[in-house]
Every structure is written in C-alpha cells, then in structure tokens.
Amino acid sequence: MQPAHYIGGAFLPPESEASEASDGGFPLVDPADGSVVGRVPEASRATVDAAVRAARRALQGPWGATAAPERAAALRMIADGIERRFEAFVAAESADTGKSRELAATVDVPRAIGNFRSYADLLSAQAERAYLTEVPGWSGGGGQALNYTVRRPLGVVAVVAPWNLPLLLLTWKVAPALAAGNAVVAKPSEETPSTATLLADVIDEVGLPDGAFNVVHGHGPGAAGEFLTAHPDVDAIAFTGESATGAAIMRAAADHVTPVSFELGGKNPAVVFADADLDEAVAGTVRSAFTHSGQICLCTERVYVERPVFEAFVAALGARARELSDYGPLISARHRDKVLSSFRLAVEEGATVVAGGGTPVFGDARDRGFYAEPTVLTGLPPTARAVREEVFGPVCHVAPFDTEDEAVRLANDSPYGLAATVWTRDLSRAHRVAPRIEAGIVWVNCWNLRDLRTPFGGRKASGIGREGGEHSLDFFSEPTNVCVRI
Numbered sequence: 001m002q003p004a005h006y007i008g009g010a011f012l013p014p015e016s017e018a019s020e021a022s023d024g025g026f027p028l029v030d031p032a033d034g035s036v037v038g039r040v041p042e043a044s045r046a047t048v049d050a051a052v053r054a055a056r057r058a059l060q061g062p063w064g065a066t067a068a069p070e071r072a073a074a075l076r077m078i079a080d081g082i083e084r085r086f087e088a089f090v091a092a093e094s095a096d097t098g099k100s101r102e103l104a105a106t107v108d109v110p111r112a113i114g115n116f117r118s119y120a121d122l123l124s125a126q127a128e129r130a131y132l133t134e135v136p137g138w139s140g141g142g143g144q145a146l147n148y149t150v151r152r153p154l155g156v157v158a159v160v161a162p163w164n165l166p167l168l169l170l171t172w173k174v175a176p177a178l179a180a181g182n183a184v185v186a187k188p189s190e191e192t193p194s195t196a197t198l199l200a201d202v203i204d205e206v207g208l209p210d211g212a213f214n215v216v217h218g219h220g221p222g223a224a225g226e227f228l229t230a231h232p233d234v235d236a237i238a239f240t241g242e243s244a245t246g247a248a249i250m251r252a253a254a255d256h257v258t259p260v261s262f263e264l265g266g267k268n269p270a271v272v273f274a275d276a277d278l279d280e281a282v283a284g285t286v287r288s289a290f291t292h293s294g295q296i297c298l299c300t301e302r303v304y305v306e307r308p309v310f311e312a313f314v315a316a317l318g319a320r321a322r323e324l325s326d327y328g329p330l331i332s333a334r335h336r337d338k339v340l341s342s343f344r345l346a347v348e349e350g351a352t353v354v355a356g357g358g359t360p361v362f363g364d365a366r367d368r369g370f371y372a373e374p375t376v377l378t379g380l381p382p383t384a385r386a387v388r389e390e391v392f393g394p395v396c397h398v399a400p401f402d403t404e405d406e407a408v409r410l411a412n413d414s415p416y417g418l419a420a421t422v423w424t425r426d427l428s429r430a431h432r433v434a435p436r437i438e439a440g441i442v443w444v445n446c447w448n449l450r451d452l453r454t455p456f457g458g459r460k461a462s463g464i465g466r467e468g469g470e471h472s473l474d475f476f477s478e479p480t481n482v483c484v485r486i
C-alpha cells in the first residue's frame with residue numbers, strides 16, 4: 001500500500017496534493033540498498049488544516065459522544081485488525097526502516113498490538129471501579145458539599161513520531177489519545193510513512209467515526225510537522241524525536257500555550273560494577289548498544305566499568321562487536337554520514353577504536369545501503385563531544401571508574417536523562433545506585449524490559465512528562481472538579 005494522507009475517513013488520491021501549495025511528494029528510499037521503492041505525498045498547510053478540521057468535526061459528532069466501553073471495544077478491534085494483517089505490517093516496517101523482519105515481527109508489530117490492547121484493558125478496569133463507595137461530605141471552605149472529578153478529552157491531539165520504531169511509537173500515543181476520547185492527527189516521519197498508512201486502513205475497516213483518526217505525511221520544519229504543531233486549533237502535542245526538534249515544537253506551541261508531552265533524545269549510561277556477572281553484562285551491553293544499529297532512544301552510548309574488570313570487559317565487548325554480522329542499516333544516507341562523522345570526531349578527540357569505526361563491506365547489494373560498523377571506543381575524557389552528544393548509531397564509549405560515587409557522578413554528567421542500566425550482583429548497591437541516577441528509567445541487570453503500565457519518559461533534555469498506563473491517560477485528558485453544595 002503506497003503512503004497516502006487519511007483525512008475525515010478517506011484516503012486522499014495522490015493528485016489532490018499537486019494542486020495545493022506543495023511539491024507533490026518525495027521518493028521513499030530503501031535504506032538496505034538505496035533503491036527508490038515508492039513516493040510519499042507532502043502535505044501542504046491546507047491539507048494539514050483539513051485534517052485538523054476533520055478531527056474537530058469528529059469531536060462534535062459521534063466520536064465525541066462515545067463512552068469509554070465503546071472506545072475500549074474499538075481499540076480491541078484495531079488491535080485485532082493489525083493482528084490479522086500482521087505480515088503486511090512486518091513487511092512494511094522492515095522495508096521502511098531496513099530492520100530485520102524478525103525484529104519487526106518480535107518487537108514493533110506485537111508492541112503496536114499490545115499498545116491498543118493495554119489501553120482497552122485499562123479503560124475496562126477504570127470503568128469497573130468508577131463508582132462512589134463513600135460520599136465525601138465536607139468541604140474546607142465551610143458548609144457541606146459533594147466533590148467529584150470527571151476527566152474529559154483534551155480535543156484535537158497532534159501526534160508526531162520518529163522513524164526508528166515508527167508503528168510502535170506512533171501507536172504508543174495514538175492508543176491512549178483515542179482511549180481518552182480525543183481525535184488524532186498523526187504525522188509519521190517522512191522516512192517511514194508506510195505502517196501509519198496501513199494503520200489508517202485498519203482503522204478505516206474497523207469503522208471508527210470519520211475524523212477520529214487522521215494521518216498526514218511530510219517533512220518537519222517549514223512543512224507538515226510544523227504546520228500541525230503550530231496549528232491554533234490543536235489542543236495538545238505528543239511528540240517523540242530529537243531534543244532540538246522538541247525545543248522547536250515547544251516554541252511553536254508557546255504561542256497558543258498548547259500542552260506538550262515530549263519523549264526526546266538520550267546519551268544513556270550503563271554502569272558495570274566489578275561484582276556483576278561479566279558475561280551477562282557484556283551480552284546485555286551488546287544488545288543495549290547495537291540492537292537496531294543503536295537506533296533506539298534507550299540504547300547505551302556510554303559505558304562505565306569498575307576498574308578491576310575494565311580491561312576484561314572492553315576485550316569481551318570488542319570481540320562480540322567484531323563478531324556481529326547480520327545487523328541492519330541506518331535509516332538514510334544522511335544519518336549514516338552523521339554517524340560516520342561522529343566516529344571521525346571521536347578519533348580526532350583522541351579515542352582508541354577497539355572495534356568497528358567505519359563502513360562494512362558485504363560484497364553484495366547492501367554495499368549500496370547505509371551501514372555503519374558496530375563500534376566500541378575508549379580513551380575519551382567526560383568533556384569530549386563524542387561522550388556528550390547523542391549519535392543514535394551503533395557505538396558506545398567505555399571508561400573506567402573507581403568508586404560508586406564516581407560512577408553515579410559520571411552517569412549523571414550529561415545533558416540527557418532518559419534511561420540507564422546498572423549491572424551488579426549486590427542487591428543493596430543496586431537499590432542505592434538506581435535512584436541516584438538522573439534518568440526516567442533505570443534497569444538493573446537487564447535492558448529494555450518493559451511493563452506498559454509503568455511511567456516511561458526522560459529527565460533533563462530527554463523529555464517532558466511520562467507516558468504509559470495511567471500516565472498517558474492523565475496527559476490526554478483534563479480533570480474537571482464538580483462541587484455540589486448539599
């Protein structure tokens with residue numbers, strides 16, 4: 001299915017864009033071999049405006065009148081619809097991102113289904129306990145009163161998503177936004193438009209009221225992303241992407257005081273204590289640094305290892321990195337060039353390259369794709385740009401530490417605060433260290449083990465707010481307290 005805008009319950013034919021103030025679209029490139037595999041429409045300001053108006057109409061129509069149990073049923077039907085077309089979603093996600101079909105089939109698509117089901121379950125659970133067992137009969141202002149609080153949807157919600165986990169991250173926001181009763185205008189990344197289009201097709205089949213869910217495609221700055229996030233009739237913005245983009249969106253949102261929920265960049269630390277199971281710590285760091293070629297916001301880019309095991313850890317991690325052979329490409333030629341230039345910068349700053357550091361040669365069609373080698377670096381000071389700036393590629397820098405306090409200080413010495421991993425067999429140490437790390441998520445002896453009900457998000461430049469379970473429903477709804485004098 002070719003990427004298309006989906007507005008007010010209908011897919012727009014590609015020609016309709018050409019007549020608007022738009023360049024009519026741009027090529028979709030397969031990152032595995034650089035070939036052009038399709039065309040993506042570029043939404044003009046008028047197209048984005050039409051999507052926002054369609055969403056507003058949906059709220060004034062049947063969608064705005066749905067009760068929570070109906071929305072829970074709709075979310076379950078969307079999950080079932082994705083499941084029925086599982087293979088099509090896997091193929092589209094793998095083609096757009098270059099990630100293996102296995103990764104898409106075990107992570108991206110199942111999690112998208114899980115996102116819809118978990119919010120359906122949450123709505124049902126909330127509905128079951130939504131009755132008053134006791135009447136609170138006293139109000140602090142004097143006199144008797146009954147107070148109760150109702151939560152209402154925010155209205156039209158803009159969802160702007162990145163390219164690394166396109167369907168997973170889009171549905172991570174779309175599911176709770178719909179669960180709370182909002183109408184959504186989603187803009188997937190220009191690099192990965194396909195699964196958002198398939199999702200629109202599933203939602204169309206399910207028969208969600210027209211305009212409850214809309215998709216517009218296109219670029220970010222000065223284009224569809226900016227038209228959407230600066231739109232005066234958008235009531236909230238849920239965004240995942242780079243911290244600099246978050247700052248730009250925040251500036252655009254400031255004009256209308258539009259609330260934002262941001263999941264942004266990271267430079268995630270792993271702390272390996274000498275008492276850790278070293279094999280597990282190495283295997284875990286191979287996963288946390290190199291899964292999806294490091295293009296997951298939770299990936300480890302800084303590793304701090306207690307000095308007695310530093311040499312052994314670096315040797316083992318370097319050997320494992322050199323053995324990796326079936327990794328996927330980076331998303332685009334531009335991103336591959338950025339990653340390779342970060343490798344060069346690290347060397348200029350004095351890094352020792354323990355593994356990788358360049359472009360692999362496969363001797364097949366992949367040599368026209370956008371690959372970078374799994375790379376392990378050592379020898380840089382904490383002030384080096386390569387240690388401070390997010391690369392978002394298959395690379396980590398490993399440095400030694402001597403004390404627990406030093407490990408915490410190094411882990412926190414970053415403008416970012418998304419995720420961290422602590423490897424130790426000392427339970428007390430784990431509980432002591434984890435809360436001292438300035439990160440939204442700290443994993444102990446594991447990485448990316450997720451329970452969808454827990455708060456997910458970042459501190460410092462890594463984000464604003466938390467998503468997951470009730471946390472997302474809190475963002476996507478507004479409480480109104482009703483006080484009745486009795």
Ligand code: NAD
Nearest residue numbers: 162163188189219220221225226241242245263264265297
């Ligand atoms: P990006 O910020 O370049 O783009 C993300 C989305 O924003 C795209 O849809 C893009 O078109 C749009 N956009 C860009 N500029 C815009 C603007 N001025 N106004 C409105 N929209 C705009 O990010 P990316 O390169 O797609 O993704 C990689 C980044 O995302 C990394 O920094 C990574 O750490 C981060 N990320 C964070 C999380 C998290 O949960 N914290 C998850 C995944 C990715």
